[in-house]
Amino acid sequence: MGARKTIPKTTMSQLTLPITEVLVVATCWQTEPDAEAVIQRAIAAAAEAVDADLGEAELAVMLTDDSGIRTLNNNWRGFDKPTNVLSFPALRPERARRPGDAPPMLGDIAIAYETMRREADEEQKPFEHHLSHLAVHGFLHLVGYDHENDRDAEEMESLETEILAQLGIPDPHADRERMD
Numbered sequence: 001m002g003a004r005k006t007i008p009k010t011t012m013s014q015l016t017l018p019i020t021e022v023l024v025v026a027t028c029w030q031t032e033p034d035a036e037a038v039i040q041r042a043i044a045a046a047a048e049a050v051d052a053d054l055g056e057a058e059l060a061v062m063l064t065d066d067s068g069i070r071t072l073n074n075n076w077r078g079f080d081k082p083t084n085v086l087s088f089p090a091l092r093p094e095r096a097r098r099p100g101d102a103p104p105m106l107g108d109i110a111i112a113y114e115t116m117r118r119e120a121d122e123e124q125k126p127f128e129h130h131l132s133h134l135a136v137h138g139f140l141h142l143v144g145y146d147h148e149n150d151r152d153a154e155e156m157e158s159l160e161t162e163i164l165a166q167l168g169i170p171d172p173h174a175d176r177e178r179m180d
Contacts (some may be wrong), residue, residue, distance in 0.1 A: 009067035017047045018057040018106055026065035028113040035063060038128045042135035042167065050143050059106040059142060061135065069112035082170045084115045085134040109138035125172070129164075133172045136163050 001023050020043045022036045029035055039061050047054050064072075066082035067154055074080045075087070090105035120130035147153035161171045 003108075010029070017044050018054040018059055020044075021058070021060045022063065023060060025062045026063060026068060026113060028065050029063045032113075032127065034128065035131060038131050039063075039135045042132040042163075043139050045166050046136045046139040046163050049159065049166070050091065050140070052143055054106070054143070057104045057106045059139070060108045060111045061138070064110050064112055066112050066114040069110055069115070070108055082112050082115050084112055084119060085112045085138045087138040089144075089176050106139075107142040109135065109142065111135070123175070129169045129172070132167055132169055133160065133164060136160050 020040055022039050024030075024036070026123070043061070060101060062068075069084075069086060070080065070082040072086055073083050076086070085105060087109050089107040111131070116130055116134060117127065119125075120127045123130070137156075137160060140159060145152070145156045145159065147156050157173050164170075164172065
């Protein structure tokens with residue numbers, strides 16, 4: 001594993017946005033010095049777009065490589081192959097938070113450099129746009145969105161498109177034909 005780097009929490013209002021920690025665990029990410037800022041911006045936009053109280057919640061985004069995400073994908077999902085992004089929602093506590101409790105965890109997101117880079121290049125998308133999309137996608141999974149059926153996939157993709165548009169990023173789903 002490469003050097004670990006921690007990004008300070010977002011500078012936007014802590015009353016509405018979660019605290020996002022970005023961990024760089026693979027050296028391949030050193031070629032993308034703006035990746036951490038791109039993720040912070042994407043998560044902030046996604047948090048503002050969802051209807052949930054996330055003010056004191058925390059999440060972590062791990063920037064890894066194909067080898068690292070392949071291990072996670074195999075261990076947690078039974079798929080022995082790399083993927084672009086994985087999300088691990090945290091378990092929700094059964095009791096209400098009390099004063100002095102640690103902030104609630106939303107969960108963790110892992111993003112693989114090589115797979116993400118290859119997809120961005122193949123789709124002729126700027127790296128930062130695809131990274132923003134995957135950060136938003138992972139975040140939406142942490143707050144309960146999914147794409148297990150067509151209706152849920154359409155809802156999630158629509159929200160992704162709306163969030164990315166706020167960031168000045170074109171619809172990542174526009175070139176894809178929908179399966180009916």
